Amino acid sequence: MDDAGMTLEARMGQLGRAARVGAAALRTATAEQRTAAIRAMARAIPRHAEAILAANARDMEEAAAKGISGPMLERGLLNPDRVAALAKAIDEVADIPDPVGAEIARWTRPNGLDIARVRTPIGVVAIIYESRPNVTADAAALCVRSGNAAILRGGSECIRSNLAIYAAIAEGLAEAGLPKSCVQVVGTTDRAAVGMILAGLDRNVDLIIPRGGKSLVARVQAEARAPVLGHLEGLNHVFVHAAADPAKARDIVINAKLRRVSVCGAAETLLVDKAAAESLLPVLAEGLANGGCELRGDAAARAIAPGMVEAVEDDWTTEYLEPIISVAVVDGVEGAAAHIARYGSGHTDAIVTEDAKAAERFVALVDSAIVLVNASTQFADGGEFGFGAEIGIATDKLHARGPVGAEQLTTFKYVVRGTGQTRP
Amino acid sequence: MDDAGMTLEARMGQLGRAARVGAAALRTATAEQRTAAIRAMARAIPRHAEAILAANARDMEEAAAKGISGPMLERGLLNPDRVAALAKAIDEVADIPDPVGAEIARWTRPNGLDIARVRTPIGVVAIIYESRPNVTADAAALCVRSGNAAILRGGSECIRSNLAIYAAIAEGLAEAGLPKSCVQVVGTTDRAAVGMILAGLDRNVDLIIPRGGKSLVARVQAEARAPVLGHLEGLNHVFVHAAADPAKARDIVINAKLRRVSVCGAAETLLVDKAAAESLLPVLAEGLANGGCELRGDAAARAIAPGMVEAVEDDWTTEYLEPIISVAVVDGVEGAAAHIARYGSGHTDAIVTEDAKAAERFVALVDSAIVLVNASTQFADGGEFGFGAEIGIATDKLHARGPVGAEQLTTFKYVVRGTGQTRP
Numbered sequence: 001m002d003d004a005g006m007t008l009e010a011r012m013g014q015l016g017r018a019a020r021v022g023a024a025a026l027r028t029a030t031a032e033q034r035t036a037a038i039r040a041m042a043r044a045i046p047r048h049a050e051a052i053l054a055a056n057a058r059d060m061e062e063a064a065a066k067g068i069s070g071p072m073l074e075r076g077l078l079n080p081d082r083v084a085a086l087a088k089a090i091d092e093v094a095d096i097p098d099p100v101g102a103e104i105a106r107w108t109r110p111n112g113l114d115i116a117r118v119r120t121p122i123g124v125v126a127i128i129y130e131s132r133p134n135v136t137a138d139a140a141a142l143c144v145r146s147g148n149a150a151i152l153r154g155g156s157e158c159i160r161s162n163l164a165i166y167a168a169i170a171e172g173l174a175e176a177g178l179p180k181s182c183v184q185v186v187g188t189t190d191r192a193a194v195g196m197i198l199a200g201l202d203r204n205v206d207l208i209i210p211r212g213g214k215s216l217v218a219r220v221q222a223e224a225r226a227p228v229l230g231h232l233e234g235l236n237h238v239f240v241h242a243a244a245d246p247a248k249a250r251d252i253v254i255n256a257k258l259r260r261v262s263v264c265g266a267a268e269t270l271l272v273d274k275a276a277a278e279s280l281l282p283v284l285a286e287g288l289a290n291g292g293c294e295l296r297g298d299a300a301a302r303a304i305a306p307g308m309v310e311a312v313e314d315d316w317t318t319e320y321l322e323p324i325i326s327v328a329v330v331d332g333v334e335g336a337a338a339h340i341a342r343y344g345s346g347h348t349d350a351i352v353t354e355d356a357k358a359a360e361r362f363v364a365l366v367d368s369a370i371v372l373v374n375a376s377t378q379f380a381d382g383g384e385f386g387f388g389a390e391i392g393i394a395t396d397k398l399h400a401r402g403p404v405g406a407e408q409l410t411t412f413k414y415v416v417r418g419t420g421q422t423r424p
Numbered sequence: 425m426d427d428a429g430m431t432l433e434a435r436m437g438q439l440g441r442a443a444r445v446g447a448a449a450l451r452t453a454t455a456e457q458r459t460a461a462i463r464a465m466a467r468a469i470p471r472h473a474e475a476i477l478a479a480n481a482r483d484m485e486e487a488a489a490k491g492i493s494g495p496m497l498e499r500g501l502l503n504p505d506r507v508a509a510l511a512k513a514i515d516e517v518a519d520i521p522d523p524v525g526a527e528i529a530r531w532t533r534p535n536g537l538d539i540a541r542v543r544t545p546i547g548v549v550a551i552i553y554e555s556r557p558n559v560t561a562d563a564a565a566l567c568v569r570s571g572n573a574a575i576l577r578g579g580s581e582c583i584r585s586n587l588a589i590y591a592a593i594a595e596g597l598a599e600a601g602l603p604k605s606c607v608q609v610v611g612t613t614d615r616a617a618v619g620m621i622l623a624g625l626d627r628n629v630d631l632i633i634p635r636g637g638k639s640l641v642a643r644v645q646a647e648a649r650a651p652v653l654g655h656l657e658g659l660n661h662v663f664v665h666a667a668a669d670p671a672k673a674r675d676i677v678i679n680a681k682l683r684r685v686s687v688c689g690a691a692e693t694l695l696v697d698k699a700a701a702e703s704l705l706p707v708l709a710e711g712l713a714n715g716g717c718e719l720r721g722d723a724a725a726r727a728i729a730p731g732m733v734e735a736v737e738d739d740w741t742t743e744y745l746e747p748i749i750s751v752a753v754v755d756g757v758e759g760a761a762a763h764i765a766r767y768g769s770g771h772t773d774a775i776v777t778e779d780a781k782a783a784e785r786f787v788a789l790v791d792s793a794i795v796l797v798n799a800s801t802q803f804a805d806g807g808e809f810g811f812g813a814e815i816g817i818a819t820d821k822l823h824a825r826g827p828v829g830a831e832q833l834t835t836f837k838y839v840v841r842g843t844g845q846t847r848p
Contacts, residue, residue, distance in 0.1 A: 418799030
């Protein structure tokens with residue numbers, strides 16, 4: 001997008017109209033063409049590696065100068081390995097089966113009407129995300145795979161990196177004979193551009209996907225005039241039931257919290273069943289502490305495992321994304337479900353128990369996108385589900401819940417084939 | 425809801441919280457309990473028939489006094505047969521398979537994780553509709569079938585009728601041991617109540633379904649802070665292709681327009697292929713005119729069939745819901761698709777042709793919820809699709825498109841069952 005004297009509004013309007021043109025091209029392209037475009041995008045990344053790394057170095061310098069802190073900076077940083085990983089991730093999306101045109105269902109009515117439910121692209125998908133350049137590559141590839149035009153608006157900290165990655169993406173699209181407006185990166189850090197996207201760019205946005213922290217999600221919820229596929233934070237719980245196997249519980253809790261602390265599938269709260277807290281909690285607390293995790297407990301938890309910091313109300317609603325976990329003692333499955341209903345974000349919650357009835361009760365009571373029995377919350381991931389790459393984990397209840405991959409980025413239409421039927 | 429000195433805001437807040445309690449009860453009820461509740465609701469209607477008819481008579485008097493006109497009044501009118509039909513329609517919903525808890529998919533990952541995608545209720549569904557008391561009965565039954573609490577806000581013209589029908593519904597719920605907050609009718613005609621529902625009643629509304637005219641839909645789109653399942657108007661087209669069988673085309677066009685003019689599946693625009701308009705259009709025009717239909721044509725159409733009124737720009741975007749049809753001559757499948765993309769509402773569009781390639785091209789180009797080949801647009805109906813009763817035809821692209829029945833009112837969650845798996 002050039003800045004040739006146009007107002008932001010005019011530029012964003014143009015971007016929206018261009019996206020609609022890109023969407024039409026992608027929708028009528030063949031699966032082979034979409035695959036070719038993704039492969040070409042992947043091939044273009046190494047050619048642009050130097051430029052991408054240089055752009056990223058400037059982004060990181062500026063971020064550091066602004067005083068942006070450790071984990072946030074770490075997320076945005078690229079190195080040669082990470083750039084190679086971008087290309088690999090894009091290429092893997094080319095292997096995902098093309099969902100467009102697939103028949104989800106087909107049946108014949110008594111009057112002979114043949115009704116098919118057929119997957120179709122949604123149209124134009126706008127993704128608003130914070131400071132991870134890999135999202136630019138993943139989202140572009142997934143949108144092309146699902147036949148949707150993409151409008152990508154990443155965090156301003158990574159604007160140069162995102163635009164440098166986009167140069168490779170645009171080259172790949174051109175190589176496959178698709179307009180570069182199939183994917184567009186918003187080339188300004190002006191936050192007013194986000195407002196215009198949320199307003200729908202004159203009905204040229206069919207779906208908005210926010211990915212980021214609470215303040216971004218809150219803004220999207222307050223302002224969006226187009227449909228939103230919500231990706232809230234992962235305020236995930238592991239409930240260790242009285243009938244849990246202690247060793248299994250310890251392994252799951254440590255993995256759920258500490259395998260990677262910065263992912264949305266990381267556990268943030270440990271709930272321990274009152275009926276066995278005396279025996280279970282010390283094992284779990286020791287395991288976490290040995291892994292370098294800070295524990296913040298309620299009064300009951302601290303009485304049993306005294307090394308904990310005192311948890312305050314905010315701890316139950318904080319997505320730490322750091323080696324910190326809040327710990328509460330609850331009264332059985334019902335107590336755990338009540339805590340999760342009150343404080344959770346409907347993302348991913350797990351129970352550890354050898355009691356099948358307790359497990360099924362937990363599954364029935366907890367209304368989160370992903371409910372796990374005897375497994376780590378860190379499995380909340382499109383790849384782990386077998387979907388391939390994902391845009392994120394949807395926590396809204398509509399359209400898609402859980403990992404959002406290529407298939408979840410489609411809608412469908414009914415195709416009804418008749419032989420002259422009229423309705424009596 | 426009583427008016428005991430509470431502000432509207434307090435009353436609506438209470439209604440939202442009560443709906444959440446109703447939703448929890450419905451979600452944990454068994455399929456048998458939900459069925460029993462629907463059957464009891466149906467049985468209660470005849471006991472309340474006299475009260476319902478008396479309430480409706482008062483509604484109709486008041487509407488007539490306000491100068492509300494023919495078709496709108498006719499839609500709201502109840503008589504003993506229509507009250508009996510309410511009960512029958514509710515009872516038929518009890519026969520629809522209960523969708524809650526159904527496994528949509530289930531697979532095992534290489535690491536042994538067993539992943540199931542299981543249907544769950546959405547939660548609290550608010551339906552905002554205009555002046556058809558049968559929606560009160562249908563929506564209540566469908567929401568109970570799908571495990572959702574319902575907040576029903578019908579047109580003020582039918583407020584007494586809706587409340588009288590609700591008395592029967594509440595009795596049915598109580599008989600089945602469910603709280604009457606599983607279904608609630610907003611008992612005020614104050615339009616500010618709609619604004620509060622659109623604002624989400626403190627996150628106690630999970631889905632808003634608007635059913636009504638353009639001004640209602642526009643208001644919902646402008647104000648809603650909760651997810652919306654859009655039911656736009658049906659600006660439906662029948663395109664008669666050059667290779668159409670003339671007799672089949674005539675029957676389909678007449679049926680699509682005139683079988684019932686007031687339903688959302690009625691055709692509003694006839695598109696005729698330029699290549700055969702000279703021979704086809706007179707046949708179609710004569711058939712429609714003989715059926716009492718007014719034709720409003722563009723210049724090309726009027727040149728061929730001179731009895732038409734001149735169509736103005738507004739005619740292409742008007743959902744008449746009356747025996748009036750606009751007529752345009754277009755250039756082949758591409759011309760028809762372009763007209764539909766420009767003026768259509770993405771509801772239901774049909775092609776009549778004996779040319780299979782032209783039919784498939786039309787299906788590919790027209791991105792409406794329902795695309796028909798050689799059949800009447802009046803098949804746009806949940807019953808005709810085999811879904812049983814419906815809330816309406818969704819024209820948004822997300823979550824559900826086309827007829828919205830019990831299954832379309834559910835979401836899903838992933839249940840992942842493991843044996844202690846942690847993520848490497």
